Amino acid sequence: MQEQQNEYIISSDQSVALNLKELWTYRELFYFFTWRDVKVKYKQTALGVIWVVLQPVLTVAIFTFFFGRALQVPSGGLPYTIFVFSGLLLWNFFSASVNAAGNSMITNAPIIKKIYFPRIIIPVASLLVSGVDFLIAFVVYLVALFYYHVHIDVLLMIIYWPIAVFLLLIGTMGISCWLAALSVKYRDFRYVIPFGLQIALFMSPVIYPASIIHYRWINYVLALNPMYAAINFFRMPLMDAGTDLVLMTISCVSTVLFMIAGVFYFKKTEAFFADIA
Amino acid sequence: MKPILQIQNISKLFQLHHRGLPYLSLRDRIAGVFRKGEELEEFWALKDVSFSVEPGESVGIIGRNGAGKSTLLKILSRITPPTKGRIVVQGRIASLLEVGTGFHQELSGRENIYMNGSILGMKKWEINKRFDEIVDFAGVDKFLDTPLKHYSSGMQLRLAFAVAAHLEPEILVIDEVLAVGDSEFQKKCLRKMEDVSGQGRTVLFVSHNLPSLKAICRTGVLLQEGRVVKQGSIDEVIDEYNSFHREFESIASSIHYYQQVIQVRDVRINDSSNNSVVMEDETLRIALDIEFMKRTPFELDVHLKQQEAPIASYANFVSKDVRVFEAGSYRMEYVMNLPKLRSGKYKLDLFFTEPFASWFAVSENIIDVEVINGDHHTFLNNPSLKWGSVLLNGTVDIRKVI
Numbered sequence: 001m002q003e004q005q006n007e008y009i010i011s012s013d014q015s016v017a018l019n020l021k022e023l024w025t026y027r028e029l030f031y032f033f034t035w036r037d038v039k040v041k042y043k044q045t046a047l048g049v050i051w052v053v054l055q056p057v058l059t060v061a062i063f064t065f066f067f068g069r070a071l072q073v074p075s076g077g078l079p080y081t082i083f084v085f086s087g088l089l090l091w092n093f094f095s096a097s098v099n100a101a102g103n104s105m106i107t108n109a110p111i112i113k114k115i116y117f118p119r120i121i122i123p124v125a126s127l128l129v130s131g132v133d134f135l136i137a138f139v140v141y142l143v144a145l146f147y148y149h150v151h152i153d154v155l156l157m158i159i160y161w162p163i164a165v166f167l168l169l170i171g172t173m174g175i176s177c178w179l180a181a182l183s184v185k186y187r188d189f190r191y192v193i194p195f196g197l198q199i200a201l202f203m204s205p206v207i208y209p210a211s212i213i214h215y216r217w218i219n220y221v222l223a224l225n226p227m228y229a230a231i232n233f234f235r236m237p238l239m240d241a242g243t244d245l246v247l248m249t250i251s252c253v254s255t256v257l258f259m260i261a262g263v264f265y266f267k268k269t270e271a272f273f274a275d276i277a
Numbered sequence: 278m279k280p281i282l283q284i285q286n287i288s289k290l291f292q293l294h295h296r297g298l299p300y301l302s303l304r305d306r307i308a309g310v311f312r313k314g315e316e317l318e319e320f321w322a323l324k325d326v327s328f329s330v331e332p333g334e335s336v337g338i339i340g341r342n343g344a345g346k347s348t349l350l351k352i353l354s355r356i357t358p359p360t361k362g363r364i365v366v367q368g369r370i371a372s373l374l375e376v377g378t379g380f381h382q383e384l385s386g387r388e389n390i391y392m393n394g395s396i397l398g399m400k401k402w403e404i405n406k407r408f409d410e411i412v413d414f415a416g417v418d419k420f421l422d423t424p425l426k427h428y429s430s431g432m433q434l435r436l437a438f439a440v441a442a443h444l445e446p447e448i449l450v451i452d453e454v455l456a457v458g459d460s461e462f463q464k465k466c467l468r469k470m471e472d473v474s475g476q477g478r479t480v481l482f483v484s485h486n487l488p489s490l491k492a493i494c495r496t497g498v499l500l501q502e503g504r505v506v507k508q509g510s511i512d513e514v515i516d517e518y519n520s521f522h523r524e525f526e527s528i529a530s531s532i533h534y535y536q537q538v539i540q541v542r543d544v545r546i547n548d549s550s551n552n553s554v555v556m557e558d559e560t561l562r563i564a565l566d567i568e569f570m571k572r573t574p575f576e577l578d579v580h581l582k583q584q585e586a587p588i589a590s591y592a593n594f595v596s597k598d599v600r601v602f603e604a605g606s607y608r609m610e611y612v613m614n615l616p617k618l619r620s621g622k623y624k625l626d627l628f629f630t631e632p633f634a635s636w637f638a639v640s641e642n643i644i645d646v647e648v649i650n651g652d653h654h655t656f657l658n659n660p661s662l663k664w665g666s667v668l669l670n671g672t673v674d675i676r677k678v679i
Contacts, residue, residue: 010355011363032395040383043424114375115396116355274356275291 018263023118033125037100038132049136056092056137060085060144067207076209076239079148086238087206087231089141090164093134094172094227095197100126101176102193105184105273112273119270120263123180127173150238157237164234171226171255174262181266184273205231210243223247226255279367280329281448281479282353287362289323289348289503322348323359324503332367332447335480337494337511339518344500346483350374350452353481368447368479371398375452377437382426386417386436389425393440407443414465415439442469448479467492487515487649488620519555519647528552528627531643538573539629539637542566542606546625546644554625555647559618563611563627574601575637577611578628581646588623589616599632610674618648 042048060081067073068080075083101123105112108122145152183189201207204227213219222228229251232243323345330336340346351357353364354372379396380389390411394404404411412418415436417428425433451470470493473480484490490497490511497514499507507517528544531552543566546554563579576599579591591613625644629637 007365007367009363009365010352010359012358012360028401029395032392036381036384036388036392039388040381043383111379111396113356114378115372117396117398271358274351 018120018267019118023120026117026121029117029121030125030128033121034128034132037125037129041129052133052136053140055133056085056088056140059088059092063088063207073208074212076211076235078150078235078239082144082148082150082238083209083235084207085141085144086235087204089134089137090168090231090234091201091204091206091227092137093130093168094175095201096130096133097127097172097176098179098197099193100129102179102183102189105180106187106190119273120177120266123176123266124173126180127169127176153237160233160236164230167226167230167233167252167255170259171230174255174257174259175226176262177266178258178262181269181273184276185269200225200227204228210247219244219247220250223250224254226251226258229255281332281334281367282330282481283365284326284328284330284353285363285365287323287326287349287352287359287364288321289345289352289357290360291320291322292318321503323352325362326500326503326505327362328498328505328508330448330479330481332479333477334496335482335494337490337497337514338481338483338500339490339497339514340500343502345503346500347374347452348503349500350450350481350483353450366448369398370448370450371444371446372450373397373441373444373452374450376434376441380425380433380437383424385422385424386428387421389436390440393437394443397441397444398446399444403445411439411443414442414469438466442466442473446478448481449473450481452483487647491515528640528644532627532629532638532640534638536635536637538570538631539575540568540570541629541638542568544627544640552643553645553647555649556615556618557649559615561611561613561615561625563613565609565611566606567609567629568606569602569604571604572601573604573637574599574631574634576600576630576632577609578630579611579613580626580628581615582624582626583621587626606678608676608678612672620648622647 042051045051047054063084064081067084068075073080104122104126105119112119112122179189179193183193203222204225205222206227210219210222210228210232213222229248232248232251236243326345326349338346338349348357350372351374352359353370354374355370356372356374377393379393381392384392390408391401391404394411395401412421415432415438417432417436420428420432425436428436467489470480470482480493482490482493494511496509497507497511498505499514499518507514527550528546529541529550532541532544543550543564545562545564547556547560547562548564561579563577565577567575569575576592580587581589591611623646624642625646626642627640627644629639631637
């Protein structure tokens with residue numbers, strides 16, 4: 001229609017570069033996929049959107065009770081509720097996205113087999129769906145901050161929160177795309193992902209501060225986790241997380257590498273999704 | 278003028294795993310490290326296919342099942358890449374390999390129009406602009422805010438086609454989506470498609486429905502085993518398709534014997550002894566030359582099937598006494614009046630039986646019947662019907678030859 005003389009070539013060589021111009025022309029499809037999944041997610045649930053609020057509140061309550069009260073996990077001077085909430089807020093986004101994205105290519109296989117669009121829209125839409133939950137949980141989080149009269153360093157907040165969210169987004173996107181592509185090829189990942197996420201929860205500084213681990217080499221390994229930097233940055237305006245510059249750098253670099261590798265692997269295999277999905 | 282579509286030496290290779298699953302499990306991959314060279318069967322779905330399409334041309338793509346039609350459409354739609362070759366496209370391709378792609382049962386009709394339209398490549402403002410037309414075409418205005426799962430299958434289909442019919446790409450690629458829907462709606466869709474091809478839009482259309490191909494397309498491409506064997510005007514291509522259709526094996530040689538009580542010398546259906554029959558009216562004539570080795574009770578059972586489901590059958594013994602034949606050769610001519618059938622492909626199975634007792638011989642899944650019928654109307658075209666639900670009329674004329 002509008003692109004009247006728009007010549008293009010269909011051939012066997014597949015570019016692994018993200019075609020941003022093409023993604024831009026398909027921008028509405030991001031919206032429609034996200035919108036569809038958000039609608040479907042809460043249709044036919046009696047409590048509907050209340051679940052979005054209830055889920056983080058309940059998890060935070062449970063974690064506070066067991067880890068904060070019963071096990072007395074240190075929380076760097078913060079009320080444990082706020083401490084664990086700041087970790088879970090990011091973690092839940094990561095975990096929900098990876099879970100949904102991992103299955104997304106298979107649940108959308110009927111569409112993939114019948115029509116072309118940039119495939120990366122599908123895992124990214126899973127991220128956006130979790131993003132909606134994230135925003136609502138974020139509002140609840142702000143309310144909790146006021147309720148507990150937490151002292152926030154506003155300047156640090158303006159600097160570190162955007163960095164944390166940015167790292168969260170690219171880390172989640174990289175891992176989501178990578179797992180989405182792998183699940184098409186190896187159906188085992190449907191079972192691997194939930195286990196992996198459980199292990200990763202304990203390897204991320206969600207329920208404990210990163211500073212309580214004193215073995216240097218374990219810290220190096222844990223810092224490879226993209227969530228390490230995101231969560232620590234996110235907590236910086238609230239507490240002195242006692243973070244190590246080297247470890248934070250390792251985690252940031254690792255996050256960027258996950259992003260590049262994940263998207264690269266996805267682009268490399270996407271052409272054959274329709275044949276094997 | 279430059280061709281709108283140049284298909285240059287397209288080939289597509291599929292590697293078939295003998296275990297059947299197209300995807301791998303991790304275990305296989307890990308095992309594969311130790312056990313090199315799992316046997317993969319190579320299958321060329323398309324071999325060196327080239328043709329070009331001028332702007333405004335409407336091309337019918339014809340071929341038997343497995344000739345590579347769907348693969349070609351998938352490559353054109355960019356769903357799967359070619360193994361070799363390239364296609365140069367000028368303009369936007371919209372493909373309709375299925376109606377209702379992306380429909381979600383939990384969403385309302387209105388929401389599905391947006392979702393489906395958007396997946397098919399329409400912009401939101403385009404959908405807004407045509408929204409009323411789409412609803413009108415589908416005739417679902419009362420149910421717009423009802424979830425799709427409460428729609429009848431016919432309504433879902435109408436809605437899906439209505440969205441698709443309002444696409445306005447430069448090139449429209451359509452796979453047999455018209456094979457569904459009630460006759461009234463089919464006609465409406467055909468008219469809409471004729472409009473589309475009449476407006477100077479380029480259409481590539483795959484169908485087994487020869488009359489609708491004739492109505493919509495001016496030129497055709499005939500595929501056989503992944504190669505282009507003929508291209509030209511649609512009439513020439515359809516003639517070629519019908520003629521190579523006739524070259525297949527004779528029915529008599531395809532018969533599988535269970536008991537050597539009879540010997541079927543020749544079977545001719547509508548005066549042709551090969552296994553591909555084209556019917557232009559409702560009369561089915563089956564002539565048999567049979568030799569009985571001994572005194573035998575015998576009857577012929579005929580089942581007409583579509584998609585593996587018998588839709589009509591002829592079994593004379595249900596209403597008459599069992600006929601018993603003395604040893605010798607006989608010529609039997611059956612004439613059956615079929616109900617009015619929708620154009621399309623059917624299979625005819627012949628069972629040579631001892632009534633209520635056993636099968637002597639069977640010719641199953643061998644005979645292709647192609648019905649070419651101007652009218653698309655029938656209530657019979659329902660695969661859920663059991664065989665025998667329609668009993669056919671017929672007469673038999675039997676003469677002892679020797």
